[in-house]
Amino acid sequence: xxxxxxxxxxxxxxxxxxxxxxxxxxxxxxxxxxxxxxxxxxxxxxxxxxxxxxxxxxxxxxxxxxxxxxxxxxxxxxxxxxxxxxxxxxxxxxxxxxxxxxxxxxxxxxxxxxxxxxxxxxxxxxxxxxxxxxxxxxxxxxxxxxxxxxxxxxxxxxxxxxxxxxxxxxxxxxxxxxxxxxxxxxxxxxxxxxxxxxxxxxxxxxxxxxxxxxxxxxxxxxxxxxxxxxxxxxxxxxxxxxxxxxxxxxxxxxxxxxxxxxxxxxxxxxxxxxxxxxxxxxxxxx
Amino acid sequence: xxxxxxxxxxxxxxxxxxxxxxxxxxxxxxxxxxxxxxxxxxxxxxxxxxxxxxxxxxxxxxxxxxxxxxxxxxxxxxxxxxxxxxxxxxxxxxxxxxxxxxxxxxxxxxxxxxxxxxxxxxxxxxxxxxxxxxxxxxxxxxxxxxxxxxxxxxxxxxxxxxxxxxxxxxxxxxxxxxxxxxxxxxxxxxxxxxxxxxxxxxxxxxxxxxxxxxxxxxxxxxxxxxxxxxxxxxxxxxxxxxx
Numbered sequence: 001x002x003x004x005x006x007x008x009x010x011x012x013x014x015x016x017x018x019x020x021x022x023x024x025x026x027x028x029x030x031x032x033x034x035x036x037x038x039x040x041x042x043x044x045x046x047x048x049x050x051x052x053x054x055x056x057x058x059x060x061x062x063x064x065x066x067x068x069x070x071x072x073x074x075x076x077x078x079x080x081x082x083x084x085x086x087x088x089x090x091x092x093x094x095x096x097x098x099x100x101x102x103x104x105x106x107x108x109x110x111x112x113x114x115x116x117x118x119x120x121x122x123x124x125x126x127x128x129x130x131x132x133x134x135x136x137x138x139x140x141x142x143x144x145x146x147x148x149x150x151x152x153x154x155x156x157x158x159x160x161x162x163x164x165x166x167x168x169x170x171x172x173x174x175x176x177x178x179x180x181x182x183x184x185x186x187x188x189x190x191x192x193x194x195x196x197x198x199x200x201x202x203x204x205x206x207x208x209x210x211x212x213x214x215x216x217x218x219x220x221x222x223x224x225x226x227x228x229x230x231x232x233x234x235x236x237x238x239x240x241x242x243x244x245x246x247x248x249x250x251x252x253x254x255x256x257x258x259x260x261x262x263x264x265x266x267x268x269x270x271x272x273x274x275x276x277x278x279x280x281x282x283x284x285x286x
Numbered sequence: 287x288x289x290x291x292x293x294x295x296x297x298x299x300x301x302x303x304x305x306x307x308x309x310x311x312x313x314x315x316x317x318x319x320x321x322x323x324x325x326x327x328x329x330x331x332x333x334x335x336x337x338x339x340x341x342x343x344x345x346x347x348x349x350x351x352x353x354x355x356x357x358x359x360x361x362x363x364x365x366x367x368x369x370x371x372x373x374x375x376x377x378x379x380x381x382x383x384x385x386x387x388x389x390x391x392x393x394x395x396x397x398x399x400x401x402x403x404x405x406x407x408x409x410x411x412x413x414x415x416x417x418x419x420x421x422x423x424x425x426x427x428x429x430x431x432x433x434x435x436x437x438x439x440x441x442x443x444x445x446x447x448x449x450x451x452x453x454x455x456x457x458x459x460x461x462x463x464x465x466x467x468x469x470x471x472x473x474x475x476x477x478x479x480x481x482x483x484x485x486x487x488x489x490x491x492x493x494x495x496x497x498x499x500x501x502x503x504x505x506x507x508x509x510x511x512x513x514x515x516x517x518x519x520x521x522x523x524x525x526x527x528x529x
Contacts, residue, residue: 183366
């Protein structure tokens with residue numbers, strides 16, 4: 001492996017890790033604060049990709065498609081939280097697992113009804129549909145660089161909200177002790193709705209901006225869900241910082257794993273998870 | 287009703303029966319807290335003191351009986367809405383959040399009271415608890431037990447409450463720190479805030495509270511002023527094991 005090739009893999013790993021962070025941050029907040037194991041999180045990633053595919057065809061503009069798709073994703077999050085989860089907060093985790101697993105089946109089926117079982121793709125939008133010449137024989141997609149920038153900017157915004165706003169204090173406190181937050185007269189119900197919609201919007205948005213780089217196919221959210229659970233467990237449940245570093249670690253591991261040791265590639269992230277849990281049973285940043 | 291405006295109790299709990307699953311914990315507890323009043327809730331461990339408080343706040347709603355907070359029926363509201371009626375809650379175990387600084391604890395719930403006034407500014411809380419000022423950027427969970435207790439009380443005061451609920455506020459504290467906390471409780475009382483206090487230090491309670499409720503196995507066996515308890519030491523000896 002020469003240095004340029006290594007550099008490209010490093011960028012790919014970083015880009016994949018940052019995308020994973022967008023998905024995992026929503027998952028970890030929903031899990032950490034609301035105590036909800038949202039198995040349908042990956043399905044919302046898929047919905048994001050299909051929404052942007054569909055709207056891109058109708059509107060003829062990728063950026064316009066995203067502008068329209070994001071509010072739809074927020075609305076879907078609101079509906080799911082108010083209509084389904086609201087009745088289950090006082091129940092055991094098992095009920096929530098059953099519900100959100102049921103949601104995966106429903107969402108996958110709705111996807112098939114609307115968009116069918118075919119595989120689709122979205123063209124890389126202008127002005128980022130070019131490549132950067134890294135060395136004489138290596139190029140790198142400008143859209144990938146743009147995607148990294150967007151993910152980093154969103155990560156910075158999330159970090160700022162969590163660290164420096166009153167809402168952020170309440171979110172961090174809620175991840176530790178919900179009842180005590182309510183005991184301070186804070187409306188935990190609204191906080192839940194906000195967190196869930198924001199989490200769903202983030203994962204759907206990840207699906208949207210990743211669409212030009214991915215194969216849009218039925219069930220595409222299922223494998224990313226498992227990877228994101230690994231990220232959340234490694235980083236520590238409820239920790240945004242953990243989700244960030246966990247995502248970067250897993251992004252790198254998957255990318256380099258498939259290049260360096262293809263035969264073990266599918267196992268690498270689980271081996272890392274096992275190793276982390278042996279040393280830090282509650283995750284890196286819990 | 288007289289020409290004078292009728293005073294609505296801050297808390298009016300009537301005939302509370304609370305269950306944990308099938309186990310019947312409270313057997314008809316009555317409790318009334320008037321504005322500016324300090325009330326002590328006495329009883330050995332496991333007699334239902336914390337359950338009474340949690341029933342009033344709606345965390346463990348009573349199966350029978352009624353709670354009114356400033357005249358508002360509690361059954362129709364969630365705990366946070368009841369707390370917003372002007373309750374500063376200092377729970378057993380202090381409720382300090384790890385990873386959250388002293389300053390953040392003191393701003394996270396800060397709000398004016400229901401008349402739009404904010405007598406308890408961050409500055410006033412820090413004046414009342416100078417130790418917190420010295421540790422303002424420390425992680426709340428790294429404070430000593432006494433400092434955490436002060437932080438919990440300080441945080442309750444930033445909500446500008448009309449009443450505070452102090453559940454075991456001096457438990458596990460060194461005698462000197464405990465005295466400091468009692469001094470603060472007297473200051474809170476002097477500022478006109480009503481209080482319900484659960485504590486094991488009877489002498490301090492007899493001094494600060496004008497009304498006492500003694501719980502035995504979820505039933506009220508004494509409800510009245512300090513004089514009744516002082517005149518009948520046998521009650522305390524039998525039910526609290528103090529002479």
